[in-house]
Amino acid sequence: AFDQRGGGASAAARAGAIGVLVRSLTHALDTLPHTGSLRYKADIPRIPAxxxxxxxxxxxxxxxxxxxxxLTVRMRMNCVDLGTAEQGNVIGEWRGSERPDEIITLGGHLDSWDIGEGAHDDGSGVVHTLEALRALKAVGYTPRRTMRFVLFINEENGNRGGKKYAQVAAEEHLAGLRHVAAMESDAGGFVPRGVRMDALDSGVEMVRSWASTLEPYNLHYFGRGGSGVDIGPLKELEPRPLLMGLVPDGQRYFDLHHSSQDVWENVHKRELELGAATCASMLLMLDRNLPAD
Ligand SMILES: [Zn+2]
Structure with a gap:
């Protein structure tokens, strides 16, 4: 369904369509539209979708x-393209006590689709980011490396926040700062299951060696794959940072995803807290265990 939402308009226009209706990207049989981004191809008429x-x-x-x-279908749409406006990522920095020139980032994204509140996508990631910082401070943790807590802008519509962050990170690398790891929470506020890693073998093996420590908290998934849209561009840095994305249980995410049901009433407080605790734990484990090279 993702390719139909993303590319359906241009594919249909090429075949002569004057408008396109796309079946919502969700597992749920419901009566709600689930929105999302589409990409118009150049040189093909931009039809309503x-x-x-x-x-x-x-x-x-x-x-x-x-x-x-x-069959006749009437489409009446009131959406308009308002162009772009300047916004910024919101970044909190906690200076490291031993290796302040090495940076570990945790983040989620501030923007969301206006059809709902963006509570899971990605209000939960924003709460995870803020709460991980609060929790680490509350237990009296002193970070060895510098930790950055980043609320990205524009994830849903171009990833300009993530791209800019990586561009600045590349400049920082030249100035002697090193982004050694980054984590993103952008898969909902459901009960956490583990993390998905986009990293070198050594990084993946290191995280998997923590399995027995994390298992009592029901964290057992340590697979490979995409980490997150916002932190993804950091993988171009050399040496490559260890990137990971929080993996919450995904069974109900697409029931709510990009719909009017993505509201705070549908976020479970305890499950949200467990996700934040997982982010805090991963930051701490990374800070303590990343090789000092
Ligand atoms: Zn998101």
Missing amino acids: AAISTVDASALSQASKTVTSP
């Missing part, structure tokens, strides 16, 4: 097969 609910998509599909007279 809208997501419709899975229930409505099924009804429409059924009607197209059973109704003998021509």
Whole structure:
């Protein structure tokens, strides 16, 4: 479904369509549209595109097969492109006591789709980021390395915040600062299961060696894969930082994702706290265990 949402408008326009309705990207059979980004291809007419609910998509599909007279769909849309405005990432820095020139980043993104509140996507990541800092301070932790807590802008619509952060990081590298690790929370505020790593073998093995420490907290997933959109561009740095993304249970994420149901009433406080505790624990483990080279 992702390719239909992202590329459906241009594919349909190429075939002569004047508008396109996309079945929402969700596991749920519901009556809510789930929105998201699309990319128009150059040199193909930019036709209107809208997501419709899975229930409505099924009804429409059924009607197209059973109704003998021509089907008419009226689309009335009120969205406008307001252009761009200047915004900034919000960055809190906690200076390291022993290796202040090595940076570990934790972040989530501030922007969200206006159809809901963006509570899971990515209000939860923002809370995880702030709460991890509070928790580490509350237990009296003194970071060896510098920790940065970053609330990124524009993840949903171009990733300009993440790209800018990586651009500045590259400049910092030249100035002697080193981004050694980064973690992102952008998969919801559900009960955490582990982390997904985008890292060199040595980094992956190091994190997997913590399994017995983390298992009592039900953290058991330590797979490889994408870390997060915002921190992803940091992987171009040399030497490559250890990147990881929080992996919460994903079974219900797409029930709410990019819909009017992504509101705080649908975030479970205890599960949200467990995600924050996982982020704090990973920061601490990284700070203590990253090789001092
Ligand atoms: Zn997100």
